[in-house]
Amino acid sequence: MTARLTEAGLLLSPIGDVVQLKACDFCDGEKGESIPLAEELNRRLGGLKVPKELKIGFNGCAMACYGAVTEEIGIVYRRGTYDLFLGGKKIGRNAHPAQRVAEGISPGEMLETVEQVVREYAEQGHPNERFNKFFKRVKEVAGFAYSDERKPVIEELACGD
Numbered sequence: 498m499t500a501r502l503t504e505a506g507l508l509l510s511p512i513g514d515v516v517q518l519k520a521c522d523f524c525d526g527e528k529g530e531s532i533p534l535a536e537e538l539n540r541r542l543g544g545l546k547v548p549k550e551l552k553i554g555f556n557g558c559a560m561a562c563y564g565a566v567t568e569e570i571g572i573v574y575r576r577g578t579y580d581l582f583l584g585g586k587k588i589g590r591n592a593h594p595a596q597r598v599a600e601g602i603s604p605g606e607m608l609e610t611v612e613q614v615v616r617e618y619a620e621q622g623h624p625n626e627r628f629n630k631f632f633k634r635v636k637e638v639a640g641f642a643y644s645d646e647r648k649p650v651i652e653e654l655a656c657g658d
């Protein structure tokens with residue numbers, strides 16, 4: 498099963514208990530610097546079987562207007578590097594943003610780290626266990642320690658920064 502870029506620029510993946518990449522539209526492609534990395538990530542992980550549906554939010558700038566920082570795994574492109582967020586919960590009375598676990602990591606490091614996170618979840622998650630619950634239960638994923646604290650997301654930046 499392959500994902501594809503829609504006319505709006507969104508990457509779509511198969512549905513079900515699989516990894517889905519949920520990218521922004523990169524301002525209709527005008528801020529498309531990170532699109533190749535989004536496509537590479539989708540090539541590596543899109544459609545991979547996991548214990549429960551797992552959305553990876555991928556936003557092409559620090560505005561993060563498609564809400565990557567509230568997804569179970571969130572990636573935000575920023576000045577040639579990536580910030581990584583883990584364990585968000587979008588829905589429900591206890592909804593909360595994800596935990597910021599890394600800032601300013603290189604493209605290669607981002608790909609390897611996200612692959613490792615997903616691999617650990619696929620191998621150690623219980624059936625139907627969402628990633629945010631898994632992270633809370635195991636307390637450490639890919640070397641990142643779980644924390645209940647949610648630090649504010651970097652400083653507000655103008656669109657494009």
Ligand code: SF4
Nearest residue numbers: 521523524557558562
């Ligand atoms: S403002 Fe940033 S996050 Fe929003 S669509 Fe444009 S590139 Fe993506």
